[in-house]
Amino acid sequence: MTAYADKPWTALYEAGKPDTVTAGYADALSMFRGGVEADPDGVAIHYFDGSLTRRDVDTLSDAFASALLDAGLERGGRVALYLQNVPQFVIGLVGIWKAGGVAVSVNPMNREREVELLLGDSGSTILVTLESLYRDVAASVVERTPVRTVVTTSELEFQSRNDSRLFAGVTRIPAKEQPAPAGVSVVDMAELLERFRGTTPPPVTLAADDVAMLTYTSGTTGPPKGAMNGHGNMTFNAEAFRQWCSIGPGDVVYGVAPLFHITGLVAGIALSMLTGAPLVLFHRFEPGVAVDAVREHRPTFTVASITVYIALMNVEGATADDFSSMTKLWSGGAPIPPSTVEAFRKQYGRYIHNIYGLTETTSPSHAVPYGATAPVDEASGALSVGLPWFDTASRIVGDDGRELPPGEVGEIAISGPQVVSGYWNKPEETARTFPDGELRTGDVGYMDDRGWFYIVDRKKDQINAGGYKVWPREVEDVLYEHEAVREAAVVGVPDEYRGETVKAFVSLRPGHDVTPEELIAFAKGRMAAYKYPRQVEVLDELPKTASGKLLRRELRGRLHTP
Incomplete structure (x- = not known):
């Protein structure tokens, strides 16, 4: 097997399919033991001034x-x-x-x-x-x-x-x-x-098919469901991470993603076990503490939500030198505005690679390869979430389940070694979500003619404004282009005339000020008339999950009409 790091990323797709990756271990416990045998005295965990x-x-x-x-x-x-x-x-x-x-x-x-x-x-x-x-x-x-x-x-x-x-x-x-x-x-x-x-x-x-973890979904579309992340799912994605992101024992993993979350479990714990890279932990995310951990332990790799990167950009006194060790950065869990990626690169000199996956895919299924730059779709302005990685088949399907051609919008479907066998004690949910073992993600997106995938939004988040379809992330991306906007989340709210209309919640960057009316005018000048937000509410902080994903469902509950 040719290691990913030994060949240019484009070579993986010349034949339309990436190289095969075989996990070196059948189960996560064997993977842990292999790391202990290889380097028993190597640091496994940094935790403030302590280490194990x-x-x-x-x-x-x-x-x-x-x-x-x-x-x-x-x-x-x-x-x-x-x-x-x-x-x-x-x-x-x-x-x-x-x-x-x-x-x-x-x-x-x-x-x-x-x-x-x-x-x-x-x-x-x-x-x-x-x-x-x-x-x-x-x-x-x-x-x-x-x-x-x-x-x-x-x-x-x-x-x-x-x-x-x-x-x-x-x-x-x-x-x-x-x-x-x-x-x-x-x-x-x-x-x-x-x-x-x-x-x-x-x-x-x-065994590979033994359940290692029950990792519960966020429950955004109903009661949480326990995804049965198998040992084989975990070891495969740890190995895929190692090669796709070029991680070795000389790296240091920045454990900013919550460990209870599938990202922290795989991109943090499992990857550290496999590669021998120490794992840096600091209890929970607090921006100043997080920057201090970078300064002290010099991590090289992380996967974090885009809200984490936004918070790091707003830590007073943080410099590009502080982040000079952080050469391998990925972000997933929520769509990434291209403007934010560029702002982070301008401020700290580091590019954030996009990555995409779900609890049901045991972390990633798609990612921008290390060293590559994600394309931006000219029509929508969306930043690609990457290419399907090793041994992963992904396609776009319509409501009737038929595969759609490049460029057409539909539901993203995924199959591969990282896809779980189903939900704990929920056979009906399993059958509905994993027909023939293929995961129907509930995420709406499309694939371009080069195989790059783009996320439009969740099916349930689509806004119907007078018969016109509006995807919240497109509006959010425009708002992120305003220099005063730190975070943005868009939801649909009831409207007597249109049935539903667009409302945006934003938080502002320190030292910046802008009125709702100014933001409405800013967006109006940059998008179709039916898309721009008719309402904008400025909050000190937007509600988020522990993994940093913005909680639109909580914002819908506010339904404040100015």
């Missing part, structure tokens, strides 16, 4: 696996990880695999209703969580779930800096002081690791 070697993570995850088995975890049992970006997430994940279990990722922004739903749907019997998240959220619902053991831990572990921007007011809450509903035991992770230190769990054999 691969041997450290191996030893600690052995102890945790033994503790899980002692707590009654059986083969295939589910263990929920309700954590921020802390080393305990990695230790817990590997320990779950060593015990033969399935990890369930839970968004740390989730509140009582969501936590109860995910714990119940997954059938998790053990919950690993931050002390404050248990006290403030999970403790009130855990007795109504299958959970019988709660393992609490603190973000103050494995570091001593206690950065006040993140940890002001954070104190330890011993497990014995936590509420323990009837039938639920609450134990401290540090105590468990010490109690079982030096133990080795019985050997376990995992």
